[in-house]
Structures are given as C-alpha cells and as structure tokens.
Amino acid sequence: MTRVIRFHELGGPEVLRIENAEIPAPGPGEIRIRVKALGLNRAEAMIRSGNYVVTPPLPSGLGCEAAGEVDAIGDGVTGFAPGDAVSVVPPPSMTRWPAYGELAAFPARLTVKHPPGLGWEAAAAIWMQYVTAYGALIDIAGLHRGDVVVITAASSSVGLAAIQIANMVGAIPVAVTRTGEKRQALLDAGAAHVIASAEEGLEARLTDIAGPEGVRVVFDPVGGPAFIPLTAAMSRGGILIEYGALSPEPTPFPLFAVLSKSLTLRGYLIHEITADPVRLEAAKAFILAGLESGALKPIIARVFPFEQIVEAHRFLESNEQFGKIVVTL
Template sequence: MKKVISFNKIGGPEVLEFQDIEEPKELKADEVLYEVKAFALNRSDWLLSAGLHYTIPNLPSRIGSEASGVVKALGSSVTKFKIGDKVSSIPFFTTEYLVHGEIAVTPEKYLVHCPENLNFIESTSIWMQYMTAYYPFVKIAKIKKNDVVLIGAASSSASLAAIDIVKSLNGLVIAATRSEKKIDKLKEYGADEVINTQTENLSDRINNITNEQGIRAVYDPIGNPFYQQYLDVLQSNSLVFHFGLLSGESIKIDISRHVRTNSYLLPYSLFNYIREENSINEGIEYIKENISKNIFKPKINKVFSFGESIKAYEYLMEYDVFGKIVVEIKN
C-alpha cells in the first residue's frame, strides 16, 4: 500500500488526510507511474479542496498538481521516458491525475525530465509558476525592452517567477507587496521598484515611477481592491492578466475605466494554454533553457517531511510565505 493526500469533503487543510491506496497494476497507454520524491504546494491546490477552484473535485479526491520522482512503469504508447528516469509533472486541468503522495500517475504529455542541474525538491518547484507567467508575457503581451509590468502579491511563488520572466524579456518590474520587510528581498530577486500598498498610494507611485506613462501589463492574482487601484494608470492597449482571488473578493469589471485607457482584462489560466502540444512544448523549452543557464532558479521557502504534509498545507495559508513550499519524501 502507498500513502497519498486526499480529502472526502470540501474545506481547508483540516479536511486533508493520509489515505492508503494500491499501486496501479495496469496503466492506460499514455500514462507514466512514478515514485514521488518531492511535491510542491500551490494555492490552487487549497482552492480545489475548498471548492473555490474552477476545477470541481470528484469526492473522494486526491490533491496536488506538482511532483517529481522516478519512473516505475510505463503505458504501452509512452516513448519519451524509460523506467528509472527522473521526472516532474506539469500542472494541467484535471480531477483524475493529482499527485501529492508516495506515488503518482501522469499522462506523458504533462511530464518532463528533471533538469540536470536541479534535484527533486528544486525540480518540483518550477513548472506551475514559470509556465503560468510564460504565456502572458512571452506569447500574449509580448513584453519587450523597457515595457513596465506591475506584479501583484509579489512574494508569492507565481509572482516571483513572473519577475524572472519579465526580466528575461528586458522589461521593467514594479512589484506590489503589503509588507515593508519584503521590499529588500523583492529587489534582490529582480524587481526594479517595489510599492508597499499598505502605506503608499499605488497609482501615484506608478505615475511617479513611469513619468505618468503608465504600465504595459498587470499580473493580478489578488482581485479587488487591488484591481481598482491601478485601473487609471494603464497604458493604451495594456493587458490585465487576472488569475487569482487572494483577496477573496471577485473583480467587478469597471468597463468605463477600461474604455478610457483602451485597456483589456483577460481572465487567465495556464490550463487554457497547455492543451495543445506545440504550445506546452514552447513553454517547457523556454523555461528549461533559462534553468540550464541559471537565469531562472527555484525559490523555496520551506521544506517539510512527508509526515508533515498537512502541516505544510496549514503553513501555505500563512501571510509571510515567500516562495515555494515543498514536501520531501524519503522512501
């Protein structure tokens, strides 16, 4: 028997539990079974168990979208991997292939070889955040030199990766945070300017920083009231990528203010951009290249043991998390 993390009712970390399951004896043609060595936590995992994610869980349900480990068995049509390979999962839209536990099964399409210069803990800490930031800035907005991008909740793993992506395109980053003590660290991680939204007027500071030229794009995992604070400093043809509700308050779209600035709001999800193989492979190659050059690096906040998995999810809910939370499994 193998232990996995699962939930039988909707709720927060308190509904999570260890469950014993049988190791699969048969795989579908495109499936890969692997022994998990580490898995990473994302707020979207918690939203799934809380019933707040656009993916609706089928109860009882496993949890988790990112894991790394060693291949144990292959479906009949799998060609990219062999038994013993070190692999990591790419998060995608699914209620079936959830991965937090001692074993996981993932379709070949959503599995990659671990980068040679990263260990299991690091390898499971890159794909959700870097892939999420890749499509808005590289493929959609096509950020270029000196374009100014506002990144909300800047100390989250998703936003830290966004800083790296924008800087790789020679853009300029304004990072927003509610914590004075995070400012120096965000600058160390590449932000050109940091605004404390608790003590400073966001739009006034942006006008000051940009000489009233405004911002080219916004990476918004927060919702209101953050959304309302930057609407008047958007450039013409600017893009707002809205992909989260950290505030717990949905955006009420202000059509008039978008019309005045000729700006656009895109309800964004990584999952909509990795359905096609060509699209997912473009993202993977861009990230792997920058990982291999040490331009992109995992930013890990804390590592828990497998027995502390529920505690890791409780820690995920804390305000001061800066980077990725990982659980290591020492089989």
C-alpha cells in the same frame, strides 16, 4: 500498496489523511513516477476546502506538481525509460491525476526530463509557477525589453517567477505587495521597484515609476478595488491579465480607463497553455532554457516531510511564505 494523501470530507488542513492505496499501472499515454518531492499550490487548499471551481468526488486525492523517477510506462509512450528523472507540468485535473503519493501517474505529454543539475525540491517547484507566468507575460502579452510590468501578489511563487521572466527578457518588473515587510526580499529577488499597496498610493507610485508612457502590462491574481489605480496608471493599448480572484471585495469595472486608453482586460488560466501542444512546447523550451542559463531559479520558502502534510497546508494558508512550499518523500 503505497502511501497516498486523501481527504474524505471538505474542510481545513486537518481533513488530509495519509492512507495506503493500490496505484494501478499507467494507462495508455501515461507515465507512473516514484515521487521524490511535491510542489504545493493554493488551488490544492481551495479544492480541499470546497472553494474551487470544481467540487471533488469524495474521497479524493489532490496535488498538481511532482518530481521523481519514472517507475512504469504506459502504452504508446516513447522517449522515457524507468529511472529517468522527471518533473510534471500540472495536469488538467488533480483529482484524475493526483500528485500526493509515493507513486503517481500523469499524462506523458506533461512529463518533462528536467536539467540534470536540478535537485528534487527545485524540480517540484518549476512548472506551475513558470508556465503560469510565461503564458501571461510572454505568450499573451508579448513582454519585451523596456516594458514596465506590474506584478501583484509578488511574493507568491508565481509572482517571483514573473519577476525572473521579466528580467530574463529585459523588462522592468514592479512588485506590488501589501506591506513593506517583504520589500527587501523582493528587491533581492530581482524586482526593479517594490510598492507596499497598504502603505503607499498605488496609482501615484506607478505613475512615478512608469512616467508618461504608463504601465503596458499588469499581471494580477487579486482583483478587487485595486483595478481602479492599476488601470489608471496603464498606457494606451495596455493589457491587464487576471489569473485569480483573491480579493474578498467586489472588482469594479474601470470603464473610463478602458475606453479612454483602449485597454485589454484578459482572463487567463494555465490550462490554455497546457492544453495546446504547440504553446506548451514553446513554454517548455523557454523555461528549460532559463533554468539551464540560471536566469530562472525556483525560490523555496520551506520544505516539509510527507508526514507533515497538514502542517504544510497550514503554512500554505498562512500567507507567510516567500516562494514555493515543497513536501519531500
């Protein structure tokens, strides 16, 4: 028997329980790891509360990201041995492969030997943020040197990963945040410019920064009314990549900007990268190279022990964090 975290009803952080459960041996094509650290993601709070794209069967486990040591290997898996230090690219279903536990099994193709100098906390904070940002900025948008890229919700782990990736390829990251409270932290994290959207005119500031060429790439998890000023500041042929729906307000379709500038508005989820073996291997190679060079370095907001998972989820929902929340075992 081993400790796992499950919930038996939908609701707030208080529904999470630490329980004892038997974790089966890994199936064909799977690896079971002894978990040392977990990376928390907003999707976990959404599925726990019943606000996710899928409804979990109850009781349910959860969790997308983990780092630890290989404990057991399923049939057909090669290239790994017990004791290997690994981290996990988020699987397609966190209820099928839940990470929150002392032992957890994952598809071998999503299990990665990370750089040996990376600690458990950083290793648990890699793959969701960097694959999400890589897939949008590099795989889809083809971000390159000199491009102006707007990154909204910039103080999230994915936003910070996008800033680092933009700098890695020589682009110009413009961080958009709600207030000026995190301005200096975002500049310190590598943003070339920071816009506090509740305190400044978003379109005017973007026009000042990007000049007559405009913004070629927008990376946004919010939606809502900001679509109008964002698209107004974009360049001809620009692309807006939407990977979330955080705004409680309706998202207007910016018809005239789309028509007059031949814009692309593109929906995107990490799974289109992780489900494609060729694109996933390219993402892994890019991210591992960035980690090894130091161009990519996860920013950890706060670390909680496993026993404080409820407090960790409360902090996750507070929107106070700057970077990734990690839970250690």
